[in-house]
Amino acid sequence: MIMTEKQVGGVIVLFGGTGDLAKSEIIPALYQLFQEGNFSEQFALIGVSRTEMSDQEYRDFVREAMENVVDKDTIDDSFFQHFFYQAADNTELNDFKNLSETIQKASNECEADPSYIYYYSIPPSVYDDTTKNLKESGILDYEGSHRVAVEKPFGESLESAEEYYDLLQKAFDPQEIYLVDHFLGFESLQNILVTRQANPFLEAIWNSDYIEQVQISLPEDFSIGSRGAFYDENGALLDMFQNHILQILAVVAMDLPEEMDDKELNEKKLELFKSIPSFKLEDVKEKVVRGQYDTYREEDDVPEESHTETYIAIELEIDSDRWSDVPFYVRTGKSLAENHLTVDILLKTSSKMSVDEQPRLTFSIEPQLGISMVVHQKHPTENEEVLAAAIGPDKETWKTIHFPEAYENIISDILTDSERHIGTFEQVKEQWRITDSIRKAWEDMPKPDFPNYKTGEIGPEKAEDLLKRNNHSWIYRI
Numbered sequence: 107m108i109m110t111e112k113q114v115g116g117v118i119v120l121f122g123g124t125g126d127l128a129k130s131e132i133i134p135a136l137y138q139l140f141q142e143g144n145f146s147e148q149f150a151l152i153g154v155s156r157t158e159m160s161d162q163e164y165r166d167f168v169r170e171a172m173e174n175v176v177d178k179d180t181i182d183d184s185f186f187q188h189f190f191y192q193a194a195d196n197t198e199l200n201d202f203k204n205l206s207e208t209i210q211k212a213s214n215e216c217e218a219d220p221s222y223i224y225y226y227s228i229p230p231s232v233y234d235d236t237t238k239n240l241k242e243s244g245i246l247d248y249e250g251s252h253r254v255a256v257e258k259p260f261g262e263s264l265e266s267a268e269e270y271y272d273l274l275q276k277a278f279d280p281q282e283i284y285l286v287d288h289f290l291g292f293e294s295l296q297n298i299l300v301t302r303q304a305n306p307f308l309e310a311i312w313n314s315d316y317i318e319q320v321q322i323s324l325p326e327d328f329s330i331g332s333r334g335a336f337y338d339e340n341g342a343l344l345d346m347f348q349n350h351i352l353q354i355l356a357v358v359a360m361d362l363p364e365e366m367d368d369k370e371l372n373e374k375k376l377e378l379f380k381s382i383p384s385f386k387l388e389d390v391k392e393k394v395v396r397g398q399y400d401t402y403r404e405e406d407d408v409p410e411e412s413h414t415e416t417y418i419a420i421e422l423e424i425d426s427d428r429w430s431d432v433p434f435y436v437r438t439g440k441s442l443a444e445n446h447l448t449v450d451i452l453l454k455t456s457s458k459m460s461v462d463e464q465p466r467l468t469f470s471i472e473p474q475l476g477i478s479m480v481v482h483q484k485h486p487t488e489n490e491e492v493l494a495a496a497i498g499p500d501k502e503t504w505k506t507i508h509f510p511e512a513y514e515n516i517i518s519d520i521l522t523d524s525e526r527h528i529g530t531f532e533q534v535k536e537q538w539r540i541t542d543s544i545r546k547a548w549e550d551m552p553k554p555d556f557p558n559y560k561t562g563e564i565g566p567e568k569a570e571d572l573l574k575r576n577n578h579s580w581i582y583r584i
């Protein structure tokens with residue numbers, strides 16, 4: 107159990123309750139928290155989307171979502187009694203009057219506590235109307251506490267993120283606003299911080315004296331599926347780099363505070379973001395590679411001439427003494443040969459002999475978990491040779507532990523007023539500054555020659571060249 111000694115109740119309004127994210131992540135996480143006994147009987151969830159459905163149909167939908175992730179014979183039916191549904195177009199104030207009635211009905215039936223969470227699992231384009239209508243319909247005037255959770259990407263640029271946030275602040279206090287980046291909920295990402303803090307020898311080498319380069323890799327072996335409309339507007343830069351990748355990079359590169367409390371960690375992370383320079387046009391030409399997989403333009407809701415990138419590889423620099431001249435390489439893409447989330451810290455070697463693999467420390471975040479290391483050792487039979495040998499991870503320890511899913515940690519934070527796995531708006535603004543600088547340069551460059559990589563392969567050739575310039579190469583796990 108990850109939440110608290112105390113069970114929580116209240117009302118969750120899940121906007122986008124029929125969408126991909128609700129089905130694949132949010133509902134299963136809620137079920138897990140329910141199963142662990144974190145919810146009291148006094149809780150209700152209202153799914154909202156434009157699709158017409160009865161409460162019973164929504165309960166069936168939720169059951170189906172659960173059947174995808176747990177054995178259907180083991181599902182606890184009492185979970186579904188807490189679910190209700192309201193069809194509403196979030197852009198229509200009138201529909202919020204119906205929503206208000208459904209909230210009252212669900213609250214009465216479940217005797218729900220007067221604590222309200224509004225989860226925006228909806229396209230960013232409807233965030234503003236949702237906030238306005240929640241306020242104007244009087245829902246936010248109900249007695250009790252009100253919190254809002256907003257999915258990434260938060261905004262479409264620094265400017266629009268500021269506008270969204272201003273509007274949110276007209277309806278909610280800053281401490282009631284949760285900007286969700288679910289990667290921060292990965293236990294194995296948080297583990298990087300704890301490992302650094304708990305092993306002083308690591309902090310001692312966590313700098314350019316010992317570290318030659320860092321690689322953060324998030325290749326995905328699946329396509330954009332049914333998310334064409336959303337994806338084509340965003341691309342890999344906004345979908346993965348602006349949020350997840352920059353947050354991972356911050357966890358790896360930030361200075362550690364003296365006290366590992368949430369506030370100080372967030373401040374150190376903000377300092378790190380501020381030390382990443384914005385990209386200039388020349389930097390982008392040299393250090394940013396984009397790609398598109400061969401069949402992307404045939405996907406549903408994707409224009410035939412789309413120039414949206416489904417792949418990016420970027421070399422970032424961090425302007426600090428700790429990281430001077432250490433390149434941070436990041437890459438992500440759809441329809442690739444690999445599927446994992448891995449952070450490789452490549453270490454300098456003093457070995458005179460040439461060894462194929464460089465010494466490194468690896469944090470495997472998904473789907474494998476754990477830490478492993480490659481060190482240079484004496485060759486057992488050839489006295490004059492050195493070989494690279496792997497150490498760990500300790501699979502036996504991991505086997506005995508249940509790792510909460512990312513969304514369990516995130517939702518648990520929202521329910522319990524914690525900010526452990528939540529970033530801040532100041533960080534989001536810095537993330538946009540960096541991202542916008544790349545986008546601005548792209549606007550001034552000729553359109554890329556897309557598509558430029560084959561489904562099921564490692565990505566565009568130019569991504570290889572990006573590292574070759576520095577005599578480095580990507581670590582692939584195929």
Ligand SMILES: NC(=O)C1=CN([C@@H]2O[C@H](COP(=O)(O)OP(=O)(O)OC[C@H]3O[C@@H](n4cnc5c(N)ncnc54)[C@H](OP(=O)(O)O)[C@@H]3O)[C@@H](O)[C@H]2O)C=CC1
Pocket residue numbers: 121122123124125126127128154155156157194195196197226227228229230232257258259288333336
């Ligand atoms: N899917 C994923 O893996 C992840 C998604 N996210 C973020 O989560 C959010 C949702 O993504 P995802 O679930 O994939 O998107 P989907 O397109 O699958 O779902 C969107 C949901 O919003 C509803 N919706 C859309 N427009 C309106 C409207 N005007 N009024 C009311 N409801 C509306 C849709 O239902 P209907 O059409 O019936 O109205 C649907 O339930 C996005 O911000 C995305 O960036 C974040 C992390 C991962």
Ligand SMILES: O=C1O[C@H](COP(=O)(O)O)[C@@H](O)[C@H](O)[C@H]1O
Pocket residue numbers: 326345346472512
């Ligand atoms: O936010 C997103 O994340 C997923 C990857 O997250 P995971 O938890 O499924 O590994 C990514 O596929 C998606 O495009 C993006 O919107």
